[in-house]
Amino acid sequence: MLQAWHSIPRLRFDGPSIWRGLLQLPMGRIVFWANIKRGSWLNIISFVLLSVLLIILPQDFGSDLSALIFKFTYSPFYSLINYIKELEGVRDENRRLEEKVVELSLRNSWLNEQQLENQRLRGLLDFRQTLEYRVIPAKVWSVEPNRRYFSIMIDKGSGDGVRRNMPVVNLHGLVGKVVDASFSSAVVQLMIDPNFRASAQDEKTRVLGIIKPWSGFHLRLDNVPLQEEANAGDRVVTSGLGGIFPPGIKIGVITTVESEEDSSKLDSSFGIFKMLEVTPYVDFNRLEELFVLDTKG
Amino acid sequence: MLWGSTIFTRLFSGLLLILTLILYQTFLSNAMSILGVKFDLSIVILVYIALSRGPVSGVIFGFLIGLLSDIFTPQTLGWGALVKCLIGFWVGSFKDNLYLDTIYSKGGMIFLALILNDLLYYIFTCGLNSSTFEILINYSLLSALYTSLVGMLILLVLQGINRNRWVIDRMTI
Numbered sequence: 001m002l003q004a005w006h007s008i009p010r011l012r013f014d015g016p017s018i019w020r021g022l023l024q025l026p027m028g029r030i031v032f033w034a035n036i037k038r039g040s041w042l043n044i045i046s047f048v049l050l051s052v053l054l055i056i057l058p059q060d061f062g063s064d065l066s067a068l069i070f071k072f073t074y075s076p077f078y079s080l081i082n083y084i085k086e087l088e089g090v091r092d093e094n095r096r097l098e099e100k101v102v103e104l105s106l107r108n109s110w111l112n113e114q115q116l117e118n119q120r121l122r123g124l125l126d127f128r129q130t131l132e133y134r135v136i137p138a139k140v141w142s143v144e145p146n147r148r149y150f151s152i153m154i155d156k157g158s159g160d161g162v163r164r165n166m167p168v169v170n171l172h173g174l175v176g177k178v179v180d181a182s183f184s185s186a187v188v189q190l191m192i193d194p195n196f197r198a199s200a201q202d203e204k205t206r207v208l209g210i211i212k213p214w215s216g217f218h219l220r221l222d223n224v225p226l227q228e229e230a231n232a233g234d235r236v237v238t239s240g241l242g243g244i245f246p247p248g249i250k251i252g253v254i255t256t257v258e259s260e261e262d263s264s265k266l267d268s269s270f271g272i273f274k275m276l277e278v279t280p281y282v283d284f285n286r287l288e289e290l291f292v293l294d295t296k297g
Numbered sequence: 298m299l300w301g302s303t304i305f306t307r308l309f310s311g312l313l314l315i316l317t318l319i320l321y322q323t324f325l326s327n328a329m330s331i332l333g334v335k336f337d338l339s340i341v342i343l344v345y346i347a348l349s350r351g352p353v354s355g356v357i358f359g360f361l362i363g364l365l366s367d368i369f370t371p372q373t374l375g376w377g378a379l380v381k382c383l384i385g386f387w388v389g390s391f392k393d394n395l396y397l398d399t400i401y402s403k404g405g406m407i408f409l410a411l412i413l414n415d416l417l418y419y420i421f422t423c424g425l426n427s428s429t430f431e432i433l434i435n436y437s438l439l440s441a442l443y444t445s446l447v448g449m450l451i452l453l454v455l456q457g458i459n460r461n462r463w464v465i466d467r468m469t470i
Contacts, residue, residue: 054375066368077323144369215435
């Protein structure tokens with residue numbers, strides 16, 4: 001068998017020899033399969049089984065294992081990057097912050113007055129507090145380095161009160177939700193992840209739909225019936241349905257509204273729904289400071 | 298004794314490649330993206346290892362490289378490793394085979410491996426539907442083209458290094 005394997009000439013991609021190669025291809029494949037030793041098959045099967053074992057692991061154990069591997073592989077390098085980044089901007093930041101402190105302390109005293117007045121007026125009108133959730137500030141610890149840039153890791157975990165399915169926002173709007181939390185870190189699924197879905201609505205017309213990723217960093221508002229009104233330039237916010245995202249968080253702005261004919265061509269729903277392209281407010285290439293919203297807290 | 302052994306050399310070079318991958322992904326990955334299209338060094342390394350060492354090494358490296366990418370998405374832990382194991386085995390089965398002597402065919406192999414990798418990964422994690430192919434077209438095609446072009450250059454350099462080492466070995470004997 002080995003002799004047969006060695007007797008197959010090594011062919012190059014040049015002229016008529018390619019035809020000889022094609023003719024000998026089936027023979028070469030058979031010899032190849034027979035040539036893999038029994039021990040090698042054992043190795044191959046073991047690693048495939050190991051992968052399957054990882055797939056069927058309970059999620060908590062899987063996230064702890066991921067955190068452990070991350071700690072011994074990427075973590076030292078990411079710490080180095082973060083340290084250098086922090087050092088780079090620290091002097092300028094300090095000067096800027098000193099100016100800001102003066103400005104903010106002046107504004108703070110003014111706001112205190114406003115708050116007192118606000119409380120008085122709310123008391124008069126019997127309004128309930130609008131902010132019903134605790135905000136957990138977090139920093140982006142690492143960005144998924146693969147081409148599939150759909151999730152990030154933050155530096156706050158279950159030890160800080162972060163739990164699965166908590167919404168994550170930044171100053172511009174909705175970023176995503178927590179899909180996994182170990183003790184000191186958590187994984188945030190970004191809105192551009194193909195599996196991400198959120199109930200949303202047009203802020204102006206109040207039309208409900210489902211926000212899901214489209215191409216690149218763009219989103220799509222799905223399930224909006226054709227007869228409903230939704231126009232380019234309208235803001236899209238979370239609707240509060242579904243129980244994960246509180247209502248009113250900014251998502252993005254409608255940039256394209258496909259007509260009925262175009263919609264039937266592009267959408268799998270055969271022209272029943274409008275196809276609305278939404279450009280998110282959040283720049284996913286520049287995520288730094290984030291806030292996890294503890295809606296149950 | 299251990300230093301000169303084949304197993305040690307393979308282990309050392311393997312660890313070096315994994316470390317290179319980690320360093321690339323940490324420091325250079327974003328800098329090397331053009332208009333959001335990223336270069337995937339992990340596939341280039343996997344194709345290089347599998348083509349030069351065969352299916353067993355392809356599967357082992359596929360597992361390790363896949364695991365490294367999986368830790369960023371613990372909710373799909375294991376799927377990346379499994380897919381890259383399969384890709385490593387498939388590419389490794391072409392070791393010493395037919396047309397893969399030319400750099401262009403190796404580039405083609407990188408292209409196919411990346412497309413197949415993404416297709417299997419999305420099918421396993423998102424299911425097979427129309428959006429699977431949308432994602433494949435939106436995210437994978439350009440990336441596969443970019444990766445195979447840069448990958449060919451990297452493989453050319455690696456081939457050059459290996460050839461020089463072979464000549465030096467011959468001269469010292």
